[in-house]
Amino acid sequence: MSIAIPFIVLLVVGVIAAYHRLRLAVWVAISATALVAAWLLGASPVASIVAGVLLALASLPLLIPAIRLPLITAPLLKFYTKILPPLSETERVALEAGTVGWEGELFSGKPDWKVLHEQPKPTLREDEQAFLDGPVEELCRMVDDWDITHVRADLPPEMWDFIKKNKFFGMIVPKEYGGLGFTALGNHKVIQKLASVSSVVSSTVGVPNSLGPAELLMHYGTQEQKDHYLPRLADGREVPCFGLTGPWAGSDATSIPDFGIVCMGDWNGARVVGVKLTFDKRYITLAPVASLIGLAFRMYDPDGIIGDKKDIGITLALLPRDTPGVEVGRRAMPLNCTFQNGPIRGMDVFIPLSQLIGGEAYAGKGWQMLVECLSIGRSITLPSSASGGAKMGARVVGAYARIRKQFGLSIGRFEGVEEALARIGGHAYTISALAEASAAAVARGELPAVPSTISKYHCTEMGREVARDTMDILGGKGIILGPRNFAGRNWQAAPIMITVEGANIMTRSLMIFGQGAILCHPWVLKEMKSAMLPDERERLREFDRNLFGHIGFAISNAVRSFWFGLTAATVGRAPGDTYTRRYYRKLNRYSAALALCADTSMLLLGGKLKFKESLSGRLGDVLSNLYIASSLLKRYEDEGRPATDQPLLAWSIHNAVYKIENSLSSALRNFPVRPVGWLLWSLVFPLGRRAQYPSDRLCHKVASLLMSPNEARDRLGVGVFTTPCENNPGGRIDSYLSQVVLAEPVERKFLKALKNSDIEALDFRSQLDEGVAEGWITAEERKQLEALREVTIDAISVDDFDPEELRSAGYRREADSGRAAA
Template identity: 50%
Template sequence: MEILILLLVLVIVVFAVTDVRRSLITRPVFRIFKKILPPLSDTEREAMQAGDVWWDGQLFSGRPDWHQLHAMTPPTFSDDEQAFIDNQLETLLAMLDDFRIVQQDRDLPEEVWQYLRKERFFAMIIGKEFGGLDFSPAANSHIVARIATRSLSAAVSVMVPNSLGPGELLSHYGTDEQKQRWLPALAQGDEIPCFALTGPEAGSDAGAIPDTGVICEGEHDGEKVLGIRLNWDKRYITLAPVATVLGLAFKLYDPDGLLGEKKAIGITCALIPTDHPGVVTGDRHYPLNQAFMNGTTSGKDVFIPLDWIIGGVEYAGKGWRMLVECLSAGRGISLPALATATGHTAERMTGAYAYVRQQFGLPIGKFEGVQAAMGKIGGTNYSLESMRRLTVNALCQGKSPSVVTAMTKYHMTEMGREVMDAAMDIHAGKGIQLGPKNYLGQGYMATPVSITVEGANILTRNLMIFGQGATRCHPYVLQEMDAAANPDEEAGLREFDKLLMKHIGFAVSNVFSSLFMGLTGSRFNQAPVSGETGRYYQHLTRMSRVLAMAADVSMLIMGGDLKRKEMISARLGDVLSHLYMASAVLKRYEDDGRQQGDLAFVHYALQHHLAAIGKAFEGFFDNFPNRVVAYTLKFIAFPFGIRFREPRDEVLQQISESMMEPGATRDRHTFLCYWKDDAEDMTGHMEKAFISMLAMKEVYKTLRKAEKRGDIGADLHGDALVDAAIAAELIDATEADKLRETERLRKGAIAVDSFKPGTIENVSFYKKPTKRSRKSSTAEEA
């Protein structure tokens, strides 16, 4: 007993007496920490410091405040935004013929280009003081997503000027002179922008771009001025073939010290008119049969004045930080909008098709194999829309959560691919045969585009989400890194000492809390709501705590090697991501008023995300290099094993039945999907057939019974079915007319497009882009 008391006193003295603690504990740990600290390149450090920590920080802390999540007010549209959505957007959607755009013209029709410019679709992020629309991220996301349900080529053409590019960079960093020169012209559509970052040798590693600019003297507008001699070769640049102004990222050098002592200034962004001498644009890529303008640009010995640097000379070398800070638009708005459009279209059209398409006398949506795929579509779409809303919520609050937008981009584009695959499986030939009535084929082919751009998904999952999230979202690690990097070692040590004590308390608390929650099945965790979703909050709080424990141990054991252990870190990133997605689902369910019709979708989403968390942890424990630590962690976190499972069959069946029922739930889940009340329309033909068949449901039941009794022949369709029903006196004249129309719509809906010989062969493979003039026709007329 005396020894135990002595040891306890010794521990208290060591930790309580500051000088003793710093000497015996903090200083050795400080030295070790500096050694194992993962080395960061300049671009990595800038990426790490850019953006905000938001709800992701709560989830990473192990102590998510669910009341704080619920208190976030969902964004709404302003009067101007709603009017634009109701009028200009609807007009545009009615103008779009995706088959003509993609298969025939391989470009947007000139009248569409003019309408986009006239109505300022390219100016949603530009301020009203410069003639832009100044729309919120919520309106931006809604508009891009709804266009994407009609034409991905049109959606990409709209989203790029409103994403990472000259408009956004100028709005945030441009000089007053640059803003006055360019933003009004961009807002009116007199200028078409593109931004050139990616090149043959630099994709994900943007810091390795070989494109260069050298500070020197040269001639501009007949005068000798100080400027930059540029050389670049870029590819994959959307809108480059038709752009009139080019945003360019390059590495800037000052070998003669004309700006100062620094020779290698760093990544810089400049704005260059495409008709400037030496600028080359026009060549097109052909991105997976899509018609949006995407191509190359290059320049050799192109001289520009210094004031063409975005933000002026003081922003020379700050280009990478500028780009990273602005990436939230592409990662958090545009690409998630495309993925959500896929979900809305797939759920609405697949539900209709599964009812309209019949085999063995039943809608194919009544067969369990089809129901499994339908359940996945509906449940995943619920997560997609939930995640879109929550991420847009952050952006509307003025936040720029870099980790959240990385998670959103990766998982939503991958989920969009899964939804499209399931929809194509159900539609079979209807989805394969391209033509004016195929609403899936082009989206199916275009899915890899979203997955590839704005940071390829492999990079995003394996390096960014946890690699950046572990540092940014952790309550103490980033501050400890700053302390360790302090050139004043003693000052750094003092700050590190304060943080280390907090970190130790945090880690110890996570270990014991994880074990307690594992032994009690999370049942003592508080939930902000009761009812069927209350249990999910308890599970998610527990998984958040386990993640915090696993992350701390991983960083302690592997240190800088964790950066290279991509498979390990990616699994922890998956845990964080699915915690975020599950949070989004619960938030949406509450925001929508806990709709009873949504419960099956909510159960699917939450059960799927928890199962994915369990799978990620299983892989983490199985592959953690220190096996003793791995077994210990697994026992603490899951003393009775990982027991989360994918949704049960009955949940999938409930979702599939809901997808085949018209009404508020279906409309609420698929409101982004555009369809026209036209039997010849791309989506309208299926919607009209679906509604008509449901209206005649009882008549079809009567006819099926008559067929079984032998009162009418088997396998009758169309006019033959109507004539037989009349002859057997099963329907009256009014019902006969309705049935005849319904059969016509049904046959049109299950039909696929075909073409006369020579029609397809005579369509030219390549259509040279029309260089957009600097003035729209509207401006010229004025």
């Protein structure tokens, strides 16, 4: 046994050093000290000497730069430059455009939770809160979604006027240009509240405050462009849209065939240098009503009028609607949600170079401009819309499930419905935390390239799940459209959010991990940059530092993954309280597992990894759910660790962890190099998979929260429009919950007495009369039951119409013409 002790000592010290990420010199010093101590305590002298020699042979070449640089680093650098996948200009711009925040810690394998906890709690300014309580509340009261989506297929004129007058289109425009100057968080809260009552209104307001002329002008516009356009955009004199997508370039935006040729032309009576544009765009929100059109196109200068470069590249420009040759005004009909959307076309449309966003200096820089601004817009509009719809759904469907009874029991008490209610509540809690986290990142001044894609993809996907479960619970109430239906249009709108600002399939399989693996990794991008340095000595020195940092990082993650797998992440330092500490430990485990799997994938697959979309998608899901779970814990901490929220937090965390293990399992079982997949499995899941989907008991707790008045339910609904006015059927249903709960004991007493009686009355009012006469209920209780019947009828009723009301205007015109001809 004494012979094995020195080698066991080396192994144990090495594992501890790797787990804690000690420097190589520290590991060697501790190992040497431990060997001497083992010798003195009785270990075999010969074995100790052999172990010491092995330690020296392994460490000295690495510790001495004069040996390491020429004999180890230089050959590895030569090999690395050969296998380094070439980066296209498009990929390079995308990688350099964003900033790295908390997602970088998750990719580290050892997150520093202080970084997350020290982020300030998202808080609205006084003017932002006043705007929510004033103009936003008033605008929500004006919304008649049936009138908008079915009768007019548009907002009524008074609503357009209200939106412009109150500067809803200028929320992001700085105050010095006449806008509201809201933070990203303020923008998020406004869109969330509007989306809770109408997806059409939220889209109409959201687009001008997302990717579009205002955002681009603020970042890149010339001073003259800012001074002219920003005040007009802020007060609604200009309604903007932005044309990017066309028939031949959707998600592949860099391949747009729309082009502009530099030439001379006439503009406002003068002969100037400009661009003659030919373009065909579709799916452009607000295009039919826009007065100012932003346009992305590829710019060419074949005659060398402005320089030697013929293909200048993607460029952005501003076109007034009345520019000769612009064809705009026709409408598309997006799944009957009827927000303003349509095509923009033009052939040989001339504009001067002064209409390029940023002027001639920004010609050819359009892709960079778009990537930087896309991450901002993608972080806010769609996640906020999903949050508003999901939170409203959780509140209203929870109340409906308590009000609606079948077989003498509230439908929310049936376990099948409880499962759906739990998903609605858990997803609403998750979406709102994730949407607020991404908006807060922008408000802190970050350009969250990776979090924005995570937020857009997962908020809209979970939003679709909430809409589906809502429809399942509502049944006939959900599928019959009309003024009383609060859910049908959200169901129709769900695929729209999935599709726009980057189709979700492409976002998941190409963007989240494809961008995150390089941008968020602590060493990969540094290695790539150091390998391309022009100075040979500096290149070797920097590559050496980054390479061996990366090697130590990889070894540490392998050790940490295996240790956490063996212990099921039940030991180790972690922040949080006694309730949440276990969740932090789980995330530490999966952070290490993600870093290990990502490193291995990039090492073995190199440039081929970008074509392994299933693998990228699954590893992206791991990163996404780590970020989601972190957002949940941050929300819980920011709100003061409310005990009543614990079922919602637990459901959401368990759901995220379950998805993480599923994704890791699928990635490793389908790993392209099978033996490596088996090895990774043994490190990540040494005792097999342990995560479980949220239990039935937990689902029951979450469903009960949605169906009863309580603080957690109130917090979940903060920021959505629940005012019970005539045009807000969801708000009315939500307002009935307390009244229904108070009336339930009287209802049970009355129904029990009625069942055991021999009265002959069949209609409800006559039964109440006899109930009072027989003494089952008092006169006051009778009024309570009558009120309960009224609110129940309002909650469950659906609309019906005269057949002529449902015929299209075109059909009616044709029928009238036929009758006139007869």
